[in-house]
Amino acid sequence: MKTDIKKHENGGAKSWIKAHLSDIIPVLGLILVLVFFNAVSGGKVFTKTNFNTLFNEAFSLLIVTYALIFVMAQGKNDMSLGGVVALAAALAAHASSISGNLVLPVALLVGLLCGLLNGLIVTEFRIDSFIATIAMSFILKGFVELLLQSGVQSIPIKMMMLDSQQLKITVALVFGIISFILFKYTMFGKHCRAIG
Structure with missing residues (x-):
């Protein structure tokens, strides 16, 4: 009786591993790469500074x-994430020069409007989400270039506490x-x- 239970448990574990092998291999590969680079760098990979930076x-x-x-x-798919984040950050930085309280509402409103526009283009005009959002990404990044004039928009120093x-x-x-x-x-x- 005990041997039957052990065989069933082992068979269950083996079948679970077989079923999840495609999920396990990438994680094991990542762990091996991290361990390798940690060993080669003399233990400099797993530091607090690296984790904070990442x-x-x-x-x-x-x-x-x-x-x-x-x-x-x-x-x-939504390939416009980079453009939406860039535009939201640029407009929020401009709003911070007026008032620090406008930063979050402006960023959220820009993200919401861009998402609604993407959704309308995909659903109403029946354009593939990949094509529509990658085009939107280029358009939004163009707006950011025009807005910043290839420069940098600074924020008030008091807002650095949010970092x-x-x-x-x-x-x-x-x-x-x-x-x-x-x-x-x-x-x-x-x-x-x-x-x-």
Whole structure:
């Protein structure tokens, strides 16, 4: 009896590994690459400074990616993310010269309007989402070039307090949890998954 249970458990584990092998191999490959570079660099890969730098570089895209999950669940693409983020940041920086309180509303409004425009183009004009959004990306980046005149838009120094790791981690976790709940446990998430 005990040997039958062990055979079943082993067979279950083997079948689980076979079923998830395509998910496991990329993760193992990434771990091996990280371990290799950590060993070659003398342990300089896994440092707090490197993790902070990686997180700072990925933070904006991480937040946008939470929303992209809903788009991709519908079988669509949004290649305009870079252009939307650039335009939202440029206009928010311009708004910061008027008042620091305008930064977040302006950035959110720009993102919302760009998303609505992309959605209307894809749904009403029946243009493929990949083509429509990549074209939108070029258009938005052109607007940013015109707006900034190939220069840099500075923000008030008091706004630099928003550039803290604790705040970014908190925002990333809160947005991640909200996105997960919306995607997994609401009718909107269910409809997004059903379309794709």
